[in-house]
Amino acid sequence: MRKKIIAGNWKMNKTVGEAIELANAVKLELADCNDVDVVLCPPFTALKSVSDIVSETQIAVGSQNMSSEDEGAYTGEICHTMLKEIFVRYVILGHSERREYYKETDFWINKKVVKALEKNLRPILCVGETLEDREAGNTEKVVEVQVREGLKDVDAAAFTELVIAYEPVWAIGTGKVATAQQAQDVHAFIRGIVKDMVGAEAADAVRIQYGGSMKPDNAVELLGQPDIDGGLIGGAALDATSFAAIVKAA
Numbered sequence: 658m659r660k661k662i663i664a665g666n667w668k669m670n671k672t673v674g675e676a677i678e679l680a681n682a683v684k685l686e687l688a689d690c691n692d693v694d695v696v697l698c699p700p701f702t703a704l705k706s707v708s709d710i711v712s713e714t715q716i717a718v719g720s721q722n723m724s725s726e727d728e729g730a731y732t733g734e735i736c737h738t739m740l741k742e743i744f745v746r747y748v749i750l751g752h753s754e755r756r757e758y759y760k761e762t763d764f765w766i767n768k769k770v771v772k773a774l775e776k777n778l779r780p781i782l783c784v785g786e787t788l789e790d791r792e793a794g795n796t797e798k799v800v801e802v803q804v805r806e807g808l809k810d811v812d813a814a815a816f817t818e819l820v821i822a823y824e825p826v827w828a829i830g831t832g833k834v835a836t837a838q839q840a841q842d843v844h845a846f847i848r849g850i851v852k853d854m855v856g857a858e859a860a861d862a863v864r865i866q867y868g869g870s871m872k873p874d875n876a877v878e879l880l881g882q883p884d885i886d887g888g889l890i891g892g893a894a895l896d897a898t899s900f901a902a903i904v905k906a907a
């Protein structure tokens with residue numbers, strides 16, 4: 658039985674003061690919630706404050722990116738040591754906004770995934786097709802390449818640690834949510850790819866989140882699908898009550 662995992666991607670929102678307020682509100686809302694893994698992913702500047710607030714709770718902290726390098730002359734980058742020092746446990750990698758605006762490729766995303774795992778951080782690898790891909794009938798093709806390339810050289814044992822987030826790009830921040838069946842179909846497809854890559858045990862263990870306009874009113878149906886093991890939440894994660902309602906739906 659896979660434990661559900663709900664992560665909030667705050668993106669480039671919240672000053673440190675605002676992040677402290679939101680993290681405290683989420684902590685209060687979820688004080689009694691232990692049966693779901695909850696991860697808050699604020700911007701880098703607020704990671705330390707949020708990490709302090711949720712220390713000694715079941716809530717974990719994740720970053721929205723990480724360098725594939727260990728240290729050195731990489732202006733503007735943040736490495737694993739810096740994240741682990743402040744008790745960051747998860748790293749979102751390959752989000753569609755990073756693929757689109759910063760031209761991150763599967764090659765570099767894979768380097769980050771491998772580095773994160775090597776350093777005991779848990780990657781949340783984001784994959785998903787654009788509207789153009791879907792309309793051209795290329796959803797499976799695109800998702801398969803992202804999964805195989807993003808998880809290249811990752812061994813079977815790591816699939817209990819890493820998380821895959823299926824995020825159809827056309828559903829992110831648009832209010833257009835994939836139907837539960839559309840999402841389930843792709844999740845099952847992804848699990849099939851993992852089985853082919855590293856075997857049935859890893860495929861059965863790996864958690865696959867859905868992301869794309871998940872809200873309290875559609876969460877129950879999405880999270881009720883057999884291959885949907887949680888959610889990566891953008892907009893609704895910026896409101897403690899909505900985010901907590903999604904966690905409770907899980």
Ligand code: PEP
Pocket residue numbers: 666824828829830831832868869870871889890891892893
């Ligand atoms: C996201 O960016 O990961 C996301 C799922 O955003 P939203 O929930 O706002 O669609």
